[in-house]
Amino acid sequence: xxxxxxxxxxxxxxxxxxxxxxxxxxxxxxxxxxxxxxxxxxxxxxxxxxxxxxxxxxxxxxxxxxxxxxxxxxxxxxxxxxxxxxxxxxxxxxxxxxxxxxxxxxxxxxxxxxxxxxxxxxxxxxxxxxxxxxxxxxxxxxxxxxxxxxxxxxxxxxxxxxxxxxxxxxxxxxxxxxxxxxxxxxxxxxxxxxxxxxxxxxxxxxxxxxxxxxxxxxxxxxxxxxxxxxxxxxxxxxxxxxxxxxxxxxxxxxxxxxxxxxxxxxxxxxxxxxxxxxxxxxxxxxxxxxxxxxxxxxxxxxxxxxxxxxxxxxxxxxxxxxxxxxxxxxxxxxxxxxxxxxxxxxxxxxxxxxxxxxxxxxxxxxxxxxxxxxxxxxxxxxxxxxxxxxxxxxxxxxxxxxxxxxxxxxxxxxxxxxxxxxxxxxxxxxxx
Amino acid sequence: xxxxxxxxxxxxxxxxxxxxxxxxxxxxxxxxxxxxxxxxxxxxxxxxxxxxxxxxxxxxxxxxxxxxxxxxxxxxxxxxxxxxxxxxxxxxxxxxxxxxxxxxxxxxxxxxxxxxxxxxxxxxxxxxxxxxxxxxxxxxxxxxxxxxxxxxxxxxxxxxxxxxxxxxxxxxxxxxxxxxxxxxxxxxxxxxxxxxxxxxxxxxxxxxxxxxxxxxxxxxxxxxxxxxxxxxxxxxxxxxxxxxxxxxxxxxxxxxxxxxxxxxxxxxxxxxxxxxxxxxxx
Numbered sequence: 001x002x003x004x005x006x007x008x009x010x011x012x013x014x015x016x017x018x019x020x021x022x023x024x025x026x027x028x029x030x031x032x033x034x035x036x037x038x039x040x041x042x043x044x045x046x047x048x049x050x051x052x053x054x055x056x057x058x059x060x061x062x063x064x065x066x067x068x069x070x071x072x073x074x075x076x077x078x079x080x081x082x083x084x085x086x087x088x089x090x091x092x093x094x095x096x097x098x099x100x101x102x103x104x105x106x107x108x109x110x111x112x113x114x115x116x117x118x119x120x121x122x123x124x125x126x127x128x129x130x131x132x133x134x135x136x137x138x139x140x141x142x143x144x145x146x147x148x149x150x151x152x153x154x155x156x157x158x159x160x161x162x163x164x165x166x167x168x169x170x171x172x173x174x175x176x177x178x179x180x181x182x183x184x185x186x187x188x189x190x191x192x193x194x195x196x197x198x199x200x201x202x203x204x205x206x207x208x209x210x211x212x213x214x215x216x217x218x219x220x221x222x223x224x225x226x227x228x229x230x231x232x233x234x235x236x237x238x239x240x241x242x243x244x245x246x247x248x249x250x251x252x253x254x255x256x257x258x259x260x261x262x263x264x265x266x267x268x269x270x271x272x273x274x275x276x277x278x279x280x281x282x283x284x285x286x287x288x289x290x291x292x293x294x295x296x297x298x299x300x301x302x303x304x305x306x307x308x309x310x311x312x313x314x315x316x317x318x319x320x321x322x323x324x325x326x327x328x329x330x331x332x333x334x335x336x337x338x339x340x341x342x343x344x345x346x347x348x349x350x351x352x353x354x355x356x357x358x359x360x361x362x363x364x365x366x367x368x369x370x371x372x373x374x375x376x377x378x379x380x381x382x383x384x385x386x387x388x389x390x391x392x393x394x395x396x397x398x399x400x401x402x403x404x405x406x407x408x409x410x411x412x413x414x415x416x417x418x419x420x421x422x423x424x425x426x427x428x429x430x431x432x
Numbered sequence: 433x434x435x436x437x438x439x440x441x442x443x444x445x446x447x448x449x450x451x452x453x454x455x456x457x458x459x460x461x462x463x464x465x466x467x468x469x470x471x472x473x474x475x476x477x478x479x480x481x482x483x484x485x486x487x488x489x490x491x492x493x494x495x496x497x498x499x500x501x502x503x504x505x506x507x508x509x510x511x512x513x514x515x516x517x518x519x520x521x522x523x524x525x526x527x528x529x530x531x532x533x534x535x536x537x538x539x540x541x542x543x544x545x546x547x548x549x550x551x552x553x554x555x556x557x558x559x560x561x562x563x564x565x566x567x568x569x570x571x572x573x574x575x576x577x578x579x580x581x582x583x584x585x586x587x588x589x590x591x592x593x594x595x596x597x598x599x600x601x602x603x604x605x606x607x608x609x610x611x612x613x614x615x616x617x618x619x620x621x622x623x624x625x626x627x628x629x630x631x632x633x634x635x636x637x638x639x640x641x642x643x644x645x646x647x648x649x650x651x652x653x654x655x656x657x658x659x660x661x662x663x664x665x666x667x668x669x670x671x672x673x674x675x676x677x678x679x680x681x682x683x684x685x686x687x688x689x690x691x692x693x694x695x696x697x698x699x700x701x702x703x704x705x706x707x708x709x710x711x712x713x714x
Binding site for chain 1 (some may be wrong): 553696
């Protein structure tokens with residue numbers, strides 16, 4: 001018996017290899033060879049209908065992706081690009097089914113070689129249901145995710161390497177692939193270079209300062225409320241969470257009016273007592289200060305609420321042990337509270353930084369990124385994402401907007417990297 | 433010595449309360465100011481007062497009764513998108529989360545990483561493409577198009593959140609049910625969903641509130657005023673002539689902010705526990 005099997009394991013004539021090969025050639029053929037007729041038919045029908053239904057679309061799509069069209073006014077480069085990307089995605093899923101077909105044929109052939117009985121029709125369908133169940137659950141969401149989130153990102157990625165802008169736009173003109181020209185322009189051409197570096201610097205400063213302030217304030221307040229001597233904890237917590245509960249766009253627009261130099265209450269009612277007038281909206285420096293203060297106001301309650309929850313989970317005996325050892329309050333904070341709290345919340349805190357990095361709402365609603373700055377095509381308070389918005393919807397510099405989006409994407413990947421590491425650390429911890 | 437420590441402690445507590453008081457003023461002042469603006473007569477911001485001589489509800493009345501006001505229509509639009517968004521997102525994300533939490537399958541690990549990564553890419557990054565896509569399927573300037581985008585964009589974050597919560601439900605429960613002969617869907621329906629109610633409530637709430645608070649997506653997708661959602665409509669009150677319609681904006685904004693803030697404050701406990709258990713143990 002053992003000898004017999006050894007003999008069978010060699011050569012192309014072995015059933016598993018024949019089945020695999022047949023399924024590579026024509027999906028379903030290997031299944032026929034395995035005497036799994038119904039399954040073979042299903043694979044064959046799926047394969048044929050896939051090819052019939054999508055062939056033309058894929059053909060034009062892939063051609064369009066490479067050429068972006070050849071006849072101006074007749075070929076619409078943007079639609080071709082989109083069709084090309086959709087074709088890639090469809091092709092990707094088609095290939096997955098194709099591979100599944102090959103593996104399935106091989107698996108059944110091996111089962112036959114080993115002399116296992118062919119499962120009944122019902123059993124076969126149940127197996128398919130069991131094995132495929134997680135995929136059925138995911139498919140509706142996956143399709144939405146692919147077309148609503150992933151496809152647009154791929155599209156932006158592609159745009160960054162084209163020459164699509166206000167003056168060169170379909171259907172009047174054809175687009176073409178320009179390689180890394182847009183990125184080179186971004187750091188070489190005067191006005192782009194100046195704008196890019198000042199917006200970039202402000203984005204980083206904004207992300208770091210505003211987020212850190214809201215975390216520090218939230219942490220400090222959580223510590224104070226957690227103090228045993230403080231009464232009315234519930235009321236205090238509720239009030240402190242209020243800025244989170246009010247929709248952000250409402251609060252930002254209220255602040256925008258409050259800071260308005262002509263009728264805003266801050267200059268008119270408060271600062272006028274001290275005979276000070278601050279140009280909150282027209283001076284970039286003061287506009288930035290105002291933005292950071294507003295974001296701190298908006299953002300600290302989330303951190304506060306988060307820390308309040310975590311602080312209650314710090315084991316009390318750790319503090320008692322520290323008291324016995326004569327630890328000072330500062331030492332307890334530094335060596336017990338802080339590590340515990342930060343470790344438990346790190347992924348969410350990283351998300352806070354990523355959130356402010358992309359915080360379009362506050363920048364745009366407060367002052368639309370203004371005031372304007374001489375010699376730049378972005379406003380004084382514009383961060384990268386609001387600049388991209390302006391380039392896209394106001395000046396139609398799609399290619400540059402896309403290039404900047406890619407740079408933002410790379411930075412976001414940095415955040416994501418930290419996130420992965422922190423999350424991985426948690427999985428390790430969960431094992432003990 | 434004991435006396436001294438006691439007085440020191442008392443002074444400390446006093447300082448803590450003073451700090452809270454300052455925070456209360458900083459938090460309360462802008463909100464209070466907006467409320468007072470909404471009861472100021474007229475629309476000229478230059479003559480508004482924090483305490484107007486003759487407070488009036490004319491702006492509230494205008495929103496509901498004036499033939500030029502689309503406020504109720506916007507409310508209806510927002511409600512429509514919000515309800516479907518809440519229901520749809522719970523269905524889609526709980527299905528995904530169940531698969532990722534309970535099954536081993538090819539691509540699971542990469543799927544999880546993809547969710548984490550995509551969370552950080554705001555929808556705005558792909559806005560141009562989204563607009564062209566909606567255009568090709570004829571859903572620009574349509575609430576359905578808006579809804580579709582909301583449903584897709586929320587997946588990475590919420591699927592992650594719900595999956596984290598599902599992970600905390602003991603596996604023994606569904607294994608026992610499996611031995612009793614319960615199928616995949618039955619376990620999902622009778623064991624997972626009831627136990628995951630808190631986090632599903634959080635997801636529903638988040639996605640119910642999003643259409644009321646978001647103004648960017650509607651601004652890009654919707655063009656005709658009869659399709660506006662509340663946030664976009666209100667923004668346009670003050671967008672054109674900022675100083676002249678702020679009082680009206682304040683009135684409209686308060687009517688959105690009040691219910692949302694109340695629901696939020698009532699449910700915040702669940703929100704926090706859901707966030708910490710879902711997101712940190714992912």
